Amino acid sequence: xxxxxxxxxRLKRETADTFTLELRPVNGAGRIAFAPGQFNMLYVFGVGxxxxxxxxxxxxxxxxxxxxxxVGAVTRAMRKLKAGHVLGVRGPFGSPWPVAEIRGSDIVIxxxxxxxxxxxxxxxxxxxxxERYGRVVLLYGARTPADILYRRELERWRARFDLExxxxxxxxxxxxxxxVGVVTSLIARAPFxxxxxxxxxCGPEVMMRFTVLELQKRGxxxxxxxxxxxRNMKCAVGLCGRCQFGPVFVCKDGPVFRYDRVKDWxxxxxx
Amino acid sequence: xxTKTIEDLLAESAFFKDLAPAYRRMLAGCGxxxxxxxxxxxxxxxxxxxxxxxxxxxxxxxxxxVPGRGAIILQTVNEGEVLGWSWMVPPYKKQYDARxxxxxxxxxxxxxxxxxxxxxxxxxxxxxxxxxAVLIAQRLSAARLQLLDMYAKA
Numbered sequence: 001x002x003x004x005x006x007x008x009x010r011l012k013r014e015t016a017d018t019f020t021l022e023l024r025p026v027n028g029a030g031r032i033a034f035a036p037g038q039f040n041m042l043y044v045f046g047v048g049x050x051x052x053x054x055x056x057x058x059x060x061x062x063x064x065x066x067x068x069x070x071v072g073a074v075t076r077a078m079r080k081l082k083a084g085h086v087l088g089v090r091g092p093f094g095s096p097w098p099v100a101e102i103r104g105s106d107i108v109i110x111x112x113x114x115x116x117x118x119x120x121x122x123x124x125x126x127x128x129x130x131e132r133y134g135r136v137v138l139l140y141g142a143r144t145p146a147d148i149l150y151r152r153e154l155e156r157w158r159a160r161f162d163l164e165x166x167x168x169x170x171x172x173x174x175x176x177x178x179x180v181g182v183v184t185s186l187i188a189r190a191p192f193x194x195x196x197x198x199x200x201x202c203g204p205e206v207m208m209r210f211t212v213l214e215l216q217k218r219g220x221x222x223x224x225x226x227x228x229x230x231r232n233m234k235c236a237v238g239l240c241g242r243c244q245f246g247p248v249f250v251c252k253d254g255p256v257f258r259y260d261r262v263k264d265w266x267x268x269x270x271x
Numbered sequence: 272x273x274t275k276t277i278e279d280l281l282a283e284s285a286f287f288k289d290l291a292p293a294y295r296r297m298l299a300g301c302g303x304x305x306x307x308x309x310x311x312x313x314x315x316x317x318x319x320x321x322x323x324x325x326x327x328x329x330x331x332x333x334x335x336x337v338p339g340r341g342a343i344i345l346q347t348v349n350e351g352e353v354l355g356w357s358w359m360v361p362p363y364k365k366q367y368d369a370r371x372x373x374x375x376x377x378x379x380x381x382x383x384x385x386x387x388x389x390x391x392x393x394x395x396x397x398x399x400x401x402x403x404a405v406l407i408a409q410r411l412s413a414a415r416l417q418l419l420d421m422y423a424k425a
Contacts, residue, residue, distance in 0.1 A: 017424075071424055113422035143422040170417045174334050174342035177372055181346050182416040185409075189351065204421045210412075 003043055003088035006064060008081050014067060015147050018114060019079055020055065023064040026086060032064050033092075036099055036121035037228060037256045040091030041236050042066065047077040051233040051251070053118035054092060059128055064089065067117040067149070093236045095256045097122040097200050097226060106134040106192040108220075110211050112141045112183050112203025116149045118228050118255075119202050123157075130162050134197075137164040137190050141183025141207070144169050145176055164191060183207065187214040194219035202228040209266060212259060225259035277302045277378055284325055286353050286402060294395055301385055302378040307331075307371035313354070318365040321383040323355035329375025334368040346413070347372065356403050356410075358382030 006023040013019050021042075025032070034040075034054050043049040050072070056065025070079050081087065099122050107126060111119045126133055138157065142148045148167065158165040166186045168179035179186070184207070197220050201211050208227050215225055231243035231250040238252030246265035248254065278299040281287040287295060305324070307313055313324065313331055324331075328350050334342040345367065348354045357365055359382070389396035 069424075141422075143420070147422065168347075170420070170422070172344045173340075174332070174344060174370070176332075176344060179330075179347045179349070180332065180344045182413050182421075184416065185413050189349065206416070206419060207421050210416060 003090050005086050006089045008083055008085045008087070009063060010083055011079075011081055014149055017071075018067060018069045018149060020065060020067040021078065021081070022056075023066070023087070023089065024062070032061050034058060034061070034121075035092070035096030036125050037097040037118055038092040038094045039118070039236075039255065040064070040066065040089050040093070041233075042074075042078070043088030043090070044074050044077045044081075045086075045088065048074040049088070049090075050074045051093070051236060053228070053255070055117035055120045057124040058121050059124065067114070067120075069114050090236065093251060095254055097125075097228075097256055098198075099125045102198040103129075103132045104134065104196075105224075106197040107136045108187075108190060108192050108197055108199045108215070109136075109138045110183060110187070110199060110201045110203070110215075111138070112207040112211075113143065113147070114149065115201075115203035115207075115228070116140055119200060120150065122200055127160075127163065135164065135192050136162065137192055138166070139183055139186040139190055140165070140167045141186070141203070142167070142169050143171070145172055145178065166190065182210070184210045184214045187211065187218060192218075197224060199225045200228075201225065205230070205266070212263075222260040222263060223258060226256055227259055227262065228255045229257055229262065230255065277304070280325075280327065280378060285351060286325065286406075290398055290402075294398060297388065297395075298380065298385070301381045301388075305377050305379045307375045307377070309371055309373045311371045311375075313369035313371060313375075313377075314365045316365055316368050320355065320357040320363045320365045321381065322379050323353060323358050323382050324377040324379050326350050326352055326354060327376040327378065329377070330372040331369050331375055331377075332372050334370055336368070342368065345417075346410070353403075353406055355382075356407055358386070359399070359403055 005026040007026050009022040009024050039051045039053040041049050042052050052066045052068045055067040068075055109119050157163050168181050172180050199215050201208050229250050233251040234240045234242040236251045238249040243250040281295045331348045331354055332344045333346045334344050336342050389399055
């Protein structure tokens with residue numbers, strides 16, 4: 001897949017170290033089709049290329065939206081881009097959240113930190129076809145109140161009658177009126193029917209491991225849990241082997257995996 | 272409409288509902304309804320710990336004061352959850368401040384009285400320790416995850 005040129009339409013600062021890029025094709029092509037959960041390889045010319053999940057609305061394909069965190073040379077350079085600057089895009093790649101297959105189920109979305117970004121397209125999809133799903137619950141954990149991603153959108157979601165939103169932070173100063181505690185602690189009291197629930201989970205790997213434990217305590221089966229895995233990806237097409245995770249490649253076979261497919265590898269530190 | 276008794280509330284609570292009815296009756300006899308307005312202190316670090324609470328509604332923040340940094344919230348306890356376990360463990364002192372974040376209704380239990388009954392009736396004692404051991408393990412596990420600082424940059 002060749003690199004296409006995209007122009008920055010807007011760069012929005014989300015928190016102290018996260019930002020959202022809105023991109024449009026330089027050649028004026030109209031639509032950028034993707035499935036929720038997929039990612040693109042974004043190339044800052046002269047600096048490097050990295051995988052970033054797509055965080056926009058699949059029903060608004062005119063603009064490509066990526067939210068990421070400033071962690072290395074490429075994202076640092078990306079953070080300095082301004083409207084009108086051009087970068088390269090390859091994609092979309094990877095397996096999506098199974099949003100069509102899980103119709104009729106209660107949906108529990110568990111996101112930690114920047115992990116909300118790859119889940120947002122799935123939530124957009126579900127909310128746009130709300131009548132096809134049972135209860136929909138979003139559980140979101142962040143480090144501190146200042147690190148809460150998409151804060152205004154979370155407030156809008158919380159105001160809806162057809163979506164339950166629970167957010168928590170790991171630490172806060174006195175005066176914070178929200179929840180304090182790890183995101184996994186929200187699972188025990190979240191309203192869903194465990195026997196008819198599908199869970200979509202994305203966040204730091206340790207958070208996902210403990211999330212799975214809590215979901216299983218509630219009675220959610222391993223075949224009803226999906227995780228978005230993160231590994232160091234380079235080629236994005238399963239050739240270079242950088243993102244090999246046991247028998248699978250995260251870039252090609254993932255990043256979204258059904259839990260029972262990867263569970264034996266999650267506790268093998270060697271892979 | 273019939274007002275629910277403390278015994279009714281205990282029968283509905285996830286924490287106590289599978290306790291034998293006779294023990295629930297006894298426990299109800301050691302409890303009373305309390306209300307805290309937003310900002311009220313439920314208890315303070317260093318207080319004698321002879322009570323624990325089952326939150327019926329509202330939210331309570333467990334805070335610790337750090338010189339130079341102010342009060343830091345370590346955890347919030349929500350509706351349906353139990354607040355306080357230091358009443359079971361010597362030296363029976365509260366280790367944190369607990370402050371109502373919003374209007375909070377709770378049942379306050381006389382832990383000293385329950386401790387005495389547990390000493391007299393080991394089966395009751397075991398039932399209590401079984402429940403509170405799970406609570407303490409959950410809080411310990413959550414505290415360890417918080418310590419990991421999972422969302423920090425790698």
